[in-house]
Amino acid sequence: MKIRSILVSGVLALAVAGGSVATAGAASAHPVPVPKATGSVALAHPTQYVSFVAQAGHGRYHGWIDYANFMYKAPFAHTNVWNIGGTHQLVFTVGSSTYAHTMYVTSVTPTSTTATSFSGTGTYNPDPVNYTWTVSGTVSYNQVSFSITYTGKADPGYSLTATGVIARDGSVSGTATDSNKLTMPFTMPAGSAFQVLRFQAPVTWAWIGRHDATFGFTVPKMPVRLAGLHMIAKVHDGGPGFKFDTYAQGAAFWGHFKVHPYTITSGNILVHR
Secondary structure (H helix, E strand, O other), X not given: OHHHXXXXXXXXXXXXXXXXXXXXXXXXXXXXXXXXXXXXXXXXXXXXXXXXXXXXXXXXXXXXXXXXXXXXXXXHHOOOOEEOOEEEEEEEEEOOEEEEEEEEEEEEEEOOOOEEEEEEEEEEOOOOOOOEEEEEEEEXXXXXXXXXXXXXXXXXXXXXXXXXXXXXXXXXXXXXXXXXXXXXXXXXXXXXXXXXXXXXXXXXXXXXXXXXXXXXXXXXXXXXXXXXOEEEEEEXXXXXXXXXXXXXXXXXXXXXXXXXXXXXXXXXXXXXO
């Protein structure tokens, strides 16, 4: 039940096959909009992102979903979508000298099912009282970029920008350039980032109302632990933006289901009747 409750949420519109129908008996055929719900939203508790297209109709196509849970470690799925949150060692090398730091990533915010922004603080290990700094950055798939600015008594205003790549063991390596135009390699040890749960699946059915929609999908063969789980999502379009939109999702068993609502923190849901 733990796995199922964590999963409750998800969806990304990978392909939108717009449809039209002809009015029966009309002198000329006029396209009629197909009832459809679309959305891309970030969800909280746990940190998730879902995008979706759900389309009513009698054909085989009812839309697609793309779902990511950035708190669910999923190395078995090889999603190549990573979370860098937590406390990590960060080492810069200048010539033959190394400079060890500690980075505390305290906030991770999804911006899509494959990307996040993050922020936090850090220190220089030999003198963590006087050498303090802030960090902000992004992760897209396994590509990392971040900026550091010193804020303590020592070297206030000193800064650097860095880009790197996450390896399959969660280690990070790359190159940084500081405010003195000095270029230096950096490394973070194995386990500094972890792969998260992400999957894509077709929507198998959909009901579209005036401002509400309900649709279903089945978790695909990857990730293995969740494969075959039937899911139901219910959404509400509360107007422009996300303030009054709602998103809920749950697993369906033997014709019965109960959805769990999640707080939307960004994005938008649109229901077109």
